[in-house]
Amino acid sequence: MSLEIRAVASHREIREFIELPYRLHSTSPQWIPPLRLERRLFLSRKHNPFFTHGDARLFLARRDGRVVGRISAQINHPFNEVHDNAWGMFGFLEMEDDPEATRALLDAAAGWLRARGRDRMIGPMDFTMNDEAGLLIEGFDRDPMIKQPWQPPYYQPLVEGAGMDKAMDLLMWELEIADRSKVRPILFRLAEEANTKHGVAVRKMSRRTLRADLDMFADVYNHAWAENWDFVPYSEEDLDALALEFQLVFDSNWFMIAEKDGEAIGAAISVPDINQVLRKMKGRLLPFGWWHYLRRRRTIDRVRVGFLGVKPEYQYTGAAAQLYIENFDMGAATRCSWGEMGWILETNTAMNRGMEAMGGRVVKRYRVYERTL
Template sequence: MGAVRLRTLTPRDPVWRLKPFVDVAWSINARDPAWVPPLRRSLYALLRHTHPFHRHAEVVYFLAERDGEAVGRVAALINHRHNEFHGERIGFFGFFESVPDPAVAGALLDAAAAWARERGATALRGPMNFSTNEECGLLVEGFARPPMLLMPHNPPYYARLLEDQGFAKCKDLVAYLLERGEVPAALERGAELALRRHRVRLRTLDLRRFREEVRRIQEVYNAAWQRNWGFVPLTNEEIEHLAKELRPIADPELCLFVERDDETIGFALALPNLNEALAHLRDGRLLPLGLPKLLWYRRRIRGMRLITLGFKPGFQHQGLGPLVYLQIYRTGVAKGYTHAEASWVLEDNWEMHRAIERIGGRVDKVYRIYERPL
């Protein structure tokens, strides 16, 4: 068996040079029935320098090769907005893939660590693809069920590879499964009481005023999560890019705004689980055959993912969370959805855990953020 060699790539490299970096995910995961291939076009859009994230970050990619074959990959990055916002000097890694060989994983992670250390980082944290606003975390519990939309998946042995390289748990992220069933009558009454007591109203997304609605989401999101672990405010360019990506699959009835006295004080967003359709595009390509498959299977989606729920400071901790969860749950049931995932939730966000558990949620998956001092 030959030595492991690393090839360095950058976000400014053309697609043809980045292709082996993308392809290695297929060579490692293709036989895993729970793995959902990403859309290649979306992945290239994220990796290349034209994505808004790269305007406030330094990023490099390492591709591991042995005997002429790609056997692993990792991205190393400095997210300047994160470090400025949190007053830290953290380097991050993401897009980690490796065959079950400590030599490969070690070469990749050591390269990422050395690169981050040269730029003043005191620790290496991840996986982040590229931040908490995108896919993040390493799956450590719940491997049988395929991931929901915009959630990661990996082989079980990845945790051991990281831990053997000196990485330890930094934070766990929890995914809850909710299956269709009866809502407790007491919860129904409590939700109606909260609606009247706080003088709030719920309304759905208005696609005719989409840009205005996106700005409202950005305003609430950046205010509501500002004290959360790992949070980085979304820039105007990032929210516009994200909205452009999600609009084709968004269901206006599953995006709720919470308003009081004409002020948007909170919002919640759930999306149809497009992964149920993407799972049938094994090569990750829309053309020539992928798009017809995607459109066909999209009509048969039965799951949804509740991605985010938050309220502006001053309106938090007032019992409004269960009210919004309940309304989305009712809407989902009426539209024929049979199950939902609420993800992700920080392991120590006890208020959110209680809100989800009150409507029947149970822990289904756990994702872990790791860290290693430099």
């Protein structure tokens, strides 16, 4: 049967690109269908701020007219500027159990990037590492949380068989955030000293001032994450979009800033897992999806700790321990008694040790791949 790889060029092909995972994974109990409307907006050059500083091309694989796979190729110019490299990325990888189609899709993405002067391809990521990133290689039996991809086990051998090499693993740690007995006592002491000895105070963000609070978060992020392998600073356009996104899931219990002498020195954002609601919505707002969304507080009982960091010059203060303990306090005070922390780079020794100190365990592992072009 003939195989064809072609760049997406029409509204119909965009729809086919979006629909493929619904067909591939509809019988998988762990897969959670995203909202189709949100996916259309995310891929829109008009609505996604990625396209203010990056470019991308989408591809579909067909066998005798039937869509059997998809992929994106993208260039994130701020990433190249920060790291002084010429890398390109790929993402949105979905395919049937078809080695030929997998290799052809990855070759198409690589060819597009090579033609634009890229010398290395990494991924998957949709479109950046702060969106859905990595290929699931451990934890197939667990539901994905918000902004976590889920792929079936056959994806890994297909990707590796197509010539992709491991670049980095991303770890997700499960935490019983209502169970303080699992926390090593030193964290409580450090959290107390952060306030009494170093004058650090944790305050909650508010919905009314969320956009301004995200400026403070970005200041922390652009310092605390600057040495990370994947780092890209947040732009104003990124923060505008992030504020709109967070408004849909905002809960002041879980959005925190650590301050010292009026300066934001640390931040933690734990997002209530809207995937528990999306499962009931089945990819659509109508006819009853909106009703499940409005009742989300009755459904959600877990969070994803997506960001927790402290500026390097203030890491001696114990602010990180203070943010950790505040998350445990919120776990005891709300319905959300557990969650997952991450992803965390496998090379981030300090954060991984911190997860161990809080009684965490690795429950999912995502792999980012690379290929020299």
